[in-house]
Amino acid sequence: MAIAGAITGAEAGLTPITAIALVGVLGVGAQFIAWRMQLPAIVLMLLAGVLAGPVTGLLDPARDIGPLVAPIVSLAVAIILFEGGLTLNLHKLRDAAKGVRRLVFIGAPLGWLSSALALRYGAGLGWETAAVFGGIMIVTGPTVIAPLLRQAKLSRRPAALLQWEAIINDPIGALAAVLAFEVVMVRQTAASAGHAAQELILGIAFATVLGAAAGYGLAAAFKRGLVPEYMKVPVLFVTLIAAFALSDTMLHESGLLAVTLMGVVIANAELPSYAEIRRFKEHATVLLVSGVFILLAASLDFDMLGQLTWRAALFVGLVIGLARPLTVLISLIGTGLPWREKLLIALTGPRGVVLVAVAGLFGERLAAMGIEDGALVAPLAFALVAVTVVLHGFTLKPLAQALGLAGADTPGVLLVGGSKWSTALAEALHKAGVQVLLADPNRGRLRAARQLGLPTFFGDILSEAAEHNIELAQYARLVALTDNDAYNTLVTTDLAPEYGRDNVFQLARAKESQARHALPATLGGRVFAQGRHYDELQALARAGWDFRTTTLSEEYGLDTWRDDRPDAVLIVAIYPNGELRFPREDSSLKGGDGVQLLYFAPAKPKPQGQA
Missing domain, CATH: 3.40.50.720 (NAD(P)-binding Rossmann-like Domain)
Known part of the structure; x- marks a missing residue:
């Protein structure tokens, strides 16, 4: 009777409060077990979400939490990117600055092109879908990079390069997808190309100004003592959420750019209370990364993955073995970085929550416009995330140690x-x-x-x-x-x-x-x-x-x-x-x-x- 009741309860679904509590327990529990067993935390979080979601049916975010899932994930990603921006202090960049500029200004366009080619000739998608999805694939996942760097204990410079690339390219990838989608929309509808370009330029400009203004405004208020110490973190949170929402209203996905710039400005403002703010944000980010990964994995639909063919494996192999290494190695030519560091960065390109969230959104929009292969974007994105998370989760530390770029086994x-x-x-x-x-x-x-x-x-x-x-x-x-x-x-x-x-x-x-x-x-x-x-x-x-x-x-x-x-x-x-x-x-x-x-x-x- 008890077992039958439990099964019936699972089929009926959890209450939203119970579901959110379960997400927290699974996420933080997976991170704790990973720490105790010296295993990649990202892999265990992904496994916990899959077991709780599609395997057992205990947790179904769409059923148990409902329409709040998408806003929760969006806000969580915004806060994660903001916290990432808080780590981007220009004084700490120093000898990695040239490499970061190359990975952003050269690597992002090259990554877009190479990813689109992998989608076109590997996955067999049409050029329109490949262009939109290829833009999203610029991102390397700050939600994944942070736990991986914490586990692998990389040397300072390659760690800085991977971290800066992930955080800066994240909003760039989302905006690249917006740009490609606007072009596709103009081609598919009677919309004016001039109007679409104007909307895109104004949205990016608005996000840039808003993020910088919010960062400078908060920094000035904190320095002048206009905000009491106990109110600094709440004011920071409210300003962050408001900037994200306002920018996203102007142009979808531009909020990611606004909050990232806001974080970078505050990180370089030399605030006396910066350390306390950053530590609090780091704790919040651990919780958010855990929760988002559990929601992501629990939302997996095996029927959706059933749409994939052998070409999906070819696509993933091309991205990991060809597109990523070529993009990085070409971008870092002339930077003076040792070949070991170039190789490590070239072979490290995990994808995370932002890729799946944004890809799913644009895949639905492409399909709604009558582009049939838009339905393949979401399953391809999840396949890429799952493979790269598991691959880099188990190989980054051994690879770094083999190249002499990680801490010694003996502390x-x-x-x-x-x-x-x-x-x-x-x-x-x-x-x-x-x-x-x-x-x-x-x-x-x-x-x-x-x-x-x-x-x-x-x-x-x-x-x-x-x-x-x-x-x-x-x-x-x-x-x-x-x-x-x-x-x-x-x-x-x-x-x-x-x-x-x-x-x-x-x-x-x-x-x-x-x-x-x-x-x-x-x-x-x-x-x-x-x-x-x-x-x-x-x-x-x-x-x-x-x-x-x-x-x-x-x-x-x-x-x-x-x-x-x-x-x-x-x-x-x-x-x-x-x-x-x-x-x-x-x-x-x-x-x-x-x-x-x-x-x-x-x-x-x-x-x-x-x-």
Whole structure:
């Protein structure tokens, strides 16, 4: 009876509230499982949506949520593009600027042409449909690129190129489709070509002016204190939605251009509260990307895919193996980029939500005008998205590692502070096979590290120079080791969102136990060196203590090591899979065969055990 009731309930459909809740649970749940299992999040989200939608029939967005699905997806894409625009800071572009210009001004037209040719001769579509759909295919999917870059941890420059290309070309692709559709409409109807061109030019101009004006207006209001701090994010959201709706009313799909420009303007306005705004938007984007992908996959119609023939596979193969690589390699000629970076970008072209949403819309319009193959646009778009999401989801990280453009398997450690003790720690980590970088704004403090051949960075770790010159993807942990407790707290607090709060550490504050000096848990990093502070460690070093490494085995376990060295300060446990664990004083570590223990101990160790 219970099973029959559940089936009947599924057939009847979910309430809108239940359906939206299910979308959230599936999307965020898929991302969490992907993080735990080290799998591509995009692939799991796509799989979760397909299982919940066409496979089991539990979720049908059109049935359960109704006509609100399309507006929800449109607004979500607008917010995602705006957040993407917020990441496009011109100061961060630097050495990738020339490549980005080429990918936009040369790559977009080339991509349009090559995609249209693949559609015409691969999928067998007519020229009119191929021209419209080819314009949409300029986009490489910011909704897909962001999770892929987060998983693959690419080097700074190729990551910047892929991110900028995806975000800037997204509205360009939508507008290219609008342009091609206007031309087709003029050919198919009695509409005036002059009127269509005028409408298109005015729409693009209006979107450009509106997006720039909204961005500059908000930036000026925030700088002058005209908006209270607690109202900044709500005002930002309302302005974003209003700009998108107003621009889209003037010319369909031009709202994407308006919100992207708005985000870029705010990103380059040097707002004091920019970091807080961006972090909030990043969290919203994770939720929106999850939700949109679940809605996309759950809306899949197997009957629609049944319209496809072997030519669909040929089309997808031509796009991935020929159109994308040729477009990128030709666009990047003369940029001076290393061939490895060119190859990685050429072989990375995932498509996402914007492609399916816009393609479905124009496919319906083409079919309504009597162009029969317009009905094939939506299934072809979904096939391309599904294949590229799965392909790049599983291959981007291995490809980047093979080309030397991704972080090492063993997570690196960034040490801030060039004291004698931290230099010795950096040397010990380096000898243990851990990638390490020692940073300090005082060149003299880095002299000993440079003489030892250790990688160093001269400058403030919070400066723009550090952001431009340090490959953060190479380092998964940050440890603040300076003699200034306040600076250690500032560094770990500021960089916690970048590394994750569980991955930033600092030496204990000397006066932390005193009530007037105690800080809230939201400030600072996790305890390092089992709660020892700077002066205490320096005193131990002067007393002859040094760093040592012990490798555990089945015969010589963690408990035995602790019994042999009761005074030792355990710094880090290095596991055979490359994982690093920095224990607290009361932390319970797991030992095991092959685990390396790096610790700080007296000069004369006990005779038992291994050292």
